[in-house]
Every structure is written in structure tokens, then in C-alpha cells.
Amino acid sequence: MVDVRAVEKSFGDGPDRIHVLKQVALQAHTGEILMLVGPSGCGKTTLLSAIAGTLRVDAGSIEVFGNALETMSGGALTRFRSTHIGFIFQQFNLIPTLTVAENVGIPLLIQGVSAGRALDRSRAILDKVGLGARWKERPNKLSGGEQQRVAIARALVHEPPLVICDEPTAALDARNGEIVLELFRQVARSPDRAVIIVTHDSRIFPYADRIARMDDGEIVEVRKQAHPQAPHFIHEHAH
Amino acid sequence: MIGLALKMLFGDTAKYLMLVAGLFFATFLIVQQASVFCGLMRWTTATVKNVGAPIYVVEERVEQANETNPMRDTDVARVRSVSAVRWAMPLYSGIQRVRLNDGSFKTVQLIGIDAASLAGGPTQMLEGNLEDLRLPNTVVIDELATQRLSTDPKNPLKKIKVGDQFEINDVEARVVGICKAMRSFTGGPYIWTTYERALQYTPSSRKMLSSVIAAPIDGMTTDEAAAEIEKTTGLRAYVNRDFGDNPKDFNTATVWWYVKNTGIPISFGTTVVIGFIVGVAIACQTFYAFVLDNLKHLGALKAMGMSNFRLSMMLIVQALTVGIIGFGLGLLATSGFAMGAIHNNQPPFYMPWQIPVVAFVVIQLICMLAALMGIIRLSLYEPAMVFRA
Numbered sequence: 001m002v003d004v005r006a007v008e009k010s011f012g013d014g015p016d017r018i019h020v021l022k023q024v025a026l027q028a029h030t031g032e033i034l035m036l037v038g039p040s041g042c043g044k045t046t047l048l049s050a051i052a053g054t055l056r057v058d059a060g061s062i063e064v065f066g067n068a069l070e071t072m073s074g075g076a077l078t079r080f081r082s083t084h085i086g087f088i089f090q091q092f093n094l095i096p097t098l099t100v101a102e103n104v105g106i107p108l109l110i111q112g113v114s115a116g117r118a119l120d121r122s123r124a125i126l127d128k129v130g131l132g133a134r135w136k137e138r139p140n141k142l143s144g145g146e147q148q149r150v151a152i153a154r155a156l157v158h159e160p161p162l163v164i165c166d167e168p169t170a171a172l173d174a175r176n177g178e179i180v181l182e183l184f185r186q187v188a189r190s191p192d193r194a195v196i197i198v199t200h201d202s203r204i205f206p207y208a209d210r211i212a213r214m215d216d217g218e219i220v221e222v223r224k225q226a227h228p229q230a231p232h233f234i235h236e237h238a239h
Numbered sequence: 240m241i242g243l244a245l246k247m248l249f250g251d252t253a254k255y256l257m258l259v260a261g262l263f264f265a266t267f268l269i270v271q272q273a274s275v276f277c278g279l280m281r282w283t284t285a286t287v288k289n290v291g292a293p294i295y296v297v298e299e300r301v302e303q304a305n306e307t308n309p310m311r312d313t314d315v316a317r318v319r320s321v322s323a324v325r326w327a328m329p330l331y332s333g334i335q336r337v338r339l340n341d342g343s344f345k346t347v348q349l350i351g352i353d354a355a356s357l358a359g360g361p362t363q364m365l366e367g368n369l370e371d372l373r374l375p376n377t378v379v380i381d382e383l384a385t386q387r388l389s390t391d392p393k394n395p396l397k398k399i400k401v402g403d404q405f406e407i408n409d410v411e412a413r414v415v416g417i418c419k420a421m422r423s424f425t426g427g428p429y430i431w432t433t434y435e436r437a438l439q440y441t442p443s444s445r446k447m448l449s450s451v452i453a454a455p456i457d458g459m460t461t462d463e464a465a466a467e468i469e470k471t472t473g474l475r476a477y478v479n480r481d482f483g484d485n486p487k488d489f490n491t492a493t494v495w496w497y498v499k500n501t502g503i504p505i506s507f508g509t510t511v512v513i514g515f516i517v518g519v520a521i522a523c524q525t526f527y528a529f530v531l532d533n534l535k536h537l538g539a540l541k542a543m544g545m546s547n548f549r550l551s552m553m554l555i556v557q558a559l560t561v562g563i564i565g566f567g568l569g570l571l572a573t574s575g576f577a578m579g580a581i582h583n584n585q586p587p588f589y590m591p592w593q594i595p596v597v598a599f600v601v602i603q604l605i606c607m608l609a610a611l612m613g614i615i616r617l618s619l620y621e622p623a624m625v626f627r628a
Binding site for chain 2 (some may be wrong): 045046048049052054057075078079080081082083085087089090091095097098102106107109110113115168221238
């Protein structure tokens with residue numbers, strides 16, 4: 001699980017100093033989808049970066065599956081990210097000169113898996129997200145929704161215990177956003193995996209097990225949803 | 240990771256071609272200009288190489304092979320009298336005018352050698368016999384002369400042949416042989432004749448001897464013999480080796496004289512420096528732009544757990560790849576230029592192995608500089624930035 005305790009983070013110096021995270025405490029559990037929501041500039045992405053190990057905090061502690069991030073060296077943190085975290089970015093960040101399968105295999109290559117094995121595993125997970133037949137294509141040949149499905153496959157291909165998503169539906173229209181989130185819920189949810197999603201797209205809130213609301217650098221509310229379910233549109237689409 | 244780096248590089252076709260083109264031009268400018276410079280410098284030593292004597296004894300103020308301060312004929316005997324000398328022969332070397340059958344004139348490099356020994360004669364005869372120089376009014380010409388002294392140089396059927404005649408300062412010269420020779424710095428062809436006949440072909444003056452060529456006795460090196468000649472006669476004695484670090488070598492002394500006393504190195508050097516600057520400017524600018532364009536993707540790789548070292552290696556692999564391809568194409572183009580130069584006998588072209596090696600190192604340094612700029616930019620990029628769309 002992810003355990004964030006009394007985390008503080010500021011940017012800038014002197015009078016320009018901005019206190020972004022203020023005594024933030026939060027837990028994310030395996031088997032659940034946690035959404036971090038709140039207005040722009042409230043510190044969601046900063047907290048997500050800190051949990052992902054891409055940003056050092058000024059105070060407090062972050063423990064991710066038994067790893068205390070604040071005690072780890074830069075190299076150890078880099079290795080930790082490669083094995084423990086799956087990333088889904090707002091703009092997908094697929095490399096346009098690589099094929100879909102090659103993009104998906106990147107986390108495996110980073111771990112030192114051979115290119116051949118990485119390709120096999122990439123194709124297997126592409127099948128799960130419904131893009132198995134398009135593994136040879138370049139990302140720019142795919143729609144926005146399909147590109148985000150490739151990004152989901154890339155985030156899961158190395159089976160990380162923590163998947164973090166930064167505004168995964170921001171670059172998608174409503175229909176594609178919901179389709180992608182439903183697919184994501186099916187393939188990413190696992191009893192030994194935690195998922196944290198930063199979003200201010202209220203249409204995808206029903207997919208969350210818990211919703212943590214942030215405001216001005218603080219967690220102001222954590223709400224549990226008893227029975228997360230897909231919105232109407234998905235059911236209609238499925239039928 | 241190498242495959243990933245190369246796919247990212249080759250996928251951006253425009254920048255890849257721009258990088259290769261920049262390094263191609265840099266390589267071509269550096270190698271071609273340096274080789275033409277070396278070829279030109281080699282031409283300055285053509286007389287030394289064509290005559291091929293082990294030791295050249297010249298007037299004491301002579302600094303290079305194309306400078307002639309005439310000596311007295313008795314200087315031959317003075318050199319012969321040195322105990323370190325096995326043989327010593329007179330040599331005439333000077334520029335003369337040839338009158339062709341159609342009345343036009345051409346400039347030639349006339350070499351007069353000892354008639355008895357024929358020491359200093361061409362080393363490789365293509366047609367005829369060198370011994371025929373002992374016949375009256377005879378000359379041996381080089382390949383270039385067969386074209387240059389023709390009334391129609393572009394017509395191969397009108398090339399000068401063995402048996403043809405022309406005039407040197409109104410004195411008849413009959414061709415008895417054709418030889419292979421290095422081209423002279425002045426561009427004129429070489430004509431060999433005997434020393435006595437060379438004096439007939441030349442307007443007379445009080446002193447006519449250009450130099451004395453000599454060889455050391457057995458068991459003595461040319462350097463030792465040259466030193467002994469200088470000590471005994473007060474004349475200057477140069478040895479004949481290839482260009483190197485021996486200041487008593489006539490080739491070396493000649494090349495350095497041209498380097499120090501003419502603007503030739505500055506002219507060629509400027510072009511080489513321009514080639515370097517073009518390479519640096521295009522490679523660094525384009526590669527940096529390539530890194531900036533891919534910063535979002537490279538940042539994502541960094542966030543996903545790729546170390547700075549591996550990302551740096553990717554950039555180095557990309558830079559080295561374009562460096563090797565650009566260098567290869569540049570060297571190929573230079574080879575094409577060289578083939579043209581050899582076929583046309585000009586411009587001078589000589590590419591010792593050091594030129595491509597140094598050019599390769601320079602091009603790779605340019606690429607490393609370009610990669611370093613990218614690495615610095617990438618190392619400053621915080622992986623958390625990837626979340627800020």
C-alpha cells in the first residue's frame with residue numbers, strides 16, 4: 001500500500017515561495033482505485049509526483065509498498081520507479097517513431113528484458129486492451145482513445161504494484177474517456193495493485209473506490225464509494 | 240536501448256538528414272582541403288623525389304628544393320673529395336621554355352644529369368631507354384609532357400611520342416623516352432637531359448650548377464655523410480627522405496619553408512576551420528533541437544525509471560551514429576574528388592592516413608559536443624516535469 005504522512009512541499013524562495021503541500025496525509029490500498037480531485041493548482045499533481053518518486057518532498061514521509069522514498073538515493077529511486085510504478089500521462093507520451101508494441105515494451109526494456117521478450121509481452125497485453133491487431137502501427141495512426149489504451153498497456157506491461165494516472169481523460173472526448181476508463185478498470189484493477197488517478201473530470205468519479213479531495217495543498221475530504229460502477233453511457237454502449 | 244535510440248533518431252527524418260548533411264560537409268571540407276594542401280606541399284618536393292638522390296649538396300643559403308643559387312662546377316670535385324662520399328654528380332635544375340611545332344611556348348622543368356652515370360635520372364621508364372640520352376640532342380619526358388607539349392593536348396592521337404621533336408631555346412630536342420614522374424609545383428612537366436646538354440638549352444651565365452647529388456660510402460648513413468660534406472666544403476647538404484621531423488631532410492625543409500613563407504597554409508587552414516565550424520554549428524544546433532523536440536519523450540523515459548546514464552548513452556549512440564554516417568559519406572565524396580583529381584592530374588591531392596583519422600576524431604568530437612549539450616539539457620530536466628502538460 002501507499003502511505004503518505006505529513007508531507008510538505010514548497011517551490012521558490014523568499015517572498016515568492018509557494019507552499020504547495022501542507023501536512024498531507026493519505027493512504028492508497030491495494031485492490032482499489034483512488035482518485036485525487038480538486039481545483040487546478042491545489043497540489044494534486046505535485047502529490048502524485050511525490051508518490052511516484054519523481055519529486056522529493058521537503059518534509060514528511062512517503063512509503064510505497066514498504067519502500068520509504070525519502071531515504072532512497074537518486075539511483076535507487078530511479079530503479080524503484082522502473083519496477084514499482086506504471087505511468088499514464090495526460091498527453092499519452094508515446095514515442096511517435098516507435099510502433100505501438102515497441103512503445104508498450106519500453107518499461108520492460110528499461111528493466112533489461114530482451115527486445116524479443118518485450119515484444120511478446122507487449123503483444124499479449126495489447127490483446128487485453130483490444131489493440132492486438134494494431135501492434136505494428138505508429139501511434140499517430142491511432143485515435144486519441146486508442147493511444148490512451150496503448151498508454152494503459154505500457155503502464156501495466158511490467159506488472160507494477162502501483163499505477164498512477166495523470167488526468168487520463170483530459171485529452172479525450174467524453175465518450176472515449178468513459179470507454180478508456182472502463183477498460184482501464186477492467187485491466188488495471190488487481191488485488192495486489194493500487195491505482196491512483198489525478199483528475200478533475202467529474203464524469204469519471206463513479207469509477208473510483210475512494211475519492212480524496214484536495215484544496216490549497218491539503219486533503220480536505222476522503223470519501224469512500226460503496227459500489228463503484230460505470231455510468232449509464234457505458235452500459236448503453238455495451239448493449 | 241541502442242535499438243530504441245536509433246529508431247528515435249532515424250524516425251525524425253528531417254533532423255537526421257540535416258545532421259548527416261552537416262557532418263558530411265564538415266568531413267568533405269576538412270579531408271578534401273587538407274588533402275589538397277598535402278598534395279600541393281608534396282608537389283613542392285617533386286624535383287627531390289623525381290631525381291631521387293640520397294644527398295643534395297646546394298649553395299649554403301639554399302633553404303628549399305625549388306630555390307636555385309648557382310654553384311661553381313668545381314664544387315662537384317670538392318664534394319667528391321669528401322671521404323664520406325661514394326659518388327657525386329652535377330645536377331642542373333631550372334625552368335625553361337619549349338617551343339612547339341605550331342610556334343607556341345610551354346614552360347618545363349628541365350633536369351640535367353651526368354651523362355656517364357645517368358645518376359638522377361627518372362626511376363620508372365614507360366617507353367624508350369634512359370641510356371639513349373647519351374645520343375645527341377635527346378631528352379626523356381614525363382607523361383604530363385606528352386600532353387602538355389602536344390599542339391592539341393585534348394587529342395590523344397596528337398600526344399608527344401618517342402621520336403617526336405621540339406625546341407628548347409631554339410635548340411633541337413628529340414624524345415627518346417617517356418617516364419613516370421611526380422608533377423612539379425609550378426605545374427610544368429619534367430624533361431631530363433644530360434648535364435652538358437642542359438647547359439646548351441639554357442641561356443648561359445657565369446655559374447650554372449644547381450646542385451651536386453651524392454651518395455654515402457658503405458657503412459655510413461646519409462645523415463653522417465651530409466654532415467661530413469657540410470663540415471668539409473662549407474656547402475649545405477640535405478638528405479632525401481620522406482616528410483618528417485628531420486630538418487636536414489630536403490623534403491621536410493622544403494615543405495616547412497612553404498608553410499612559413501607563403502599564405503598557402505592560411506588559405507587552406509581557413510577552409511578547414513570553416514569546415515569545423517560548419518560541422519559544429521549544424522551538428523550542435525540540430526542535435527540540440529532534436530533533443531528539445533524529444534524532451535517530452537525522454538522525460539517520460541526518465542520518469543518511467545530510465546537512468547541518466549542510459550539516457551546519456553542513448554544520446555551518445557545517436558550522435559556517434561550520425562557522426563559515422565556523415566563521416567563515411569564525406570569520405571566517399573572526397574574519394575570521388577580524389578579519383579577526379581588523379582584522372583585529371585590536378586588539383587594536387589595527397590591523403591596520408593593521418594588525415595582521415597584526424598578528421599574522424601574531429602567529427603566524433605563535434606558529435607560528442609552535440610551529445611554533451613543534449614545530455615546537460617536532459618540532466619536538468621526533472622522527471623516530475625513530465626506531469627506538467
